[in-house]
Amino acid sequence: DTAVSQTPKYLVTQMGNDKSIKCEQNLGHDTMYWYKQDSKKFLKIMFSYNNKELIINETVPNRFSPKSPDKAHLNLHINSLELGDSAVYFCASSLGQASNTEAFFGQGTRLTVV
Amino acid sequence: AQSVTQLGSHVSVSEGALVLLRCNYSSSVPPYLFWYVQYPNQGLQLLLKYTSAATLVKGINGFEAEFKKSETSFHLTKPSAHMSDAAEYFCAVSLSGSARQLTFGSGTQLTVLP
Secondary structure (H helix, E strand, O other): OOOEEEEOOEEEEOOOOOEEEEEEEOOOOOEEEEEEEOOOOOEEEEEEEEOOOEEEOOOOOOOEEEEEEEOOEEEEEEOOOOHHHOEEEEEEEEOOOOOOOOOEEOOOEEEEEO | OEEEEEEOOEEEEEOOOOEEEEEEEEEOOOOEEEEEEEOOOOOEEEEEEEOOOOOEEEOHHHOEEEEEOOOOEEEEEEOOOOHHHOEEEEEEEEOOOOHHHOEEOOOEEEEEEO
């Protein structure tokens, strides 16, 4: 009964490949997010998405694209992977985006590009 | 602009001893402040949050944090450490309180010694 689940947990792939990370939440939330945790463990938001708007962090390369087949899923597609994309990617969700809402996080996907 | 600095990437305490994890923030407006915990192989879980209602905030598992505007600090404490407290702790700041605007610190790994 995991609230926010991501697959796969680990992903090792070669430069230039295209890969996807899946995220699903069973909390009935309407807003989902993708965060990137770099090698120094800093977490930075990449995208936030609900059924009305997609907000993209301007520093995210356009090789990254979120795709939401329905409210419970927000998958992350990455094209032409680069070494610098190696990181831990966290999915999260919340009910709305107001200040009194709590974000629930998945356990992360460790992506290694070789 | 907003930022968070966590002093000490690793903290070790003996079981039963006081836990003190330091967090200093920088924000142009009164911020919302959060502490998250990440247990091994799990996602981030909200411990507590400051929303200006009270300067001393109590969270789950016996943790609390005090907002000190004059020191721009939001240190996390627990009077008596338990082995189960061993985890990574992240301080975060948000101007609006929204998960979309969370800025995280680099984390502090807490080790509890028997």
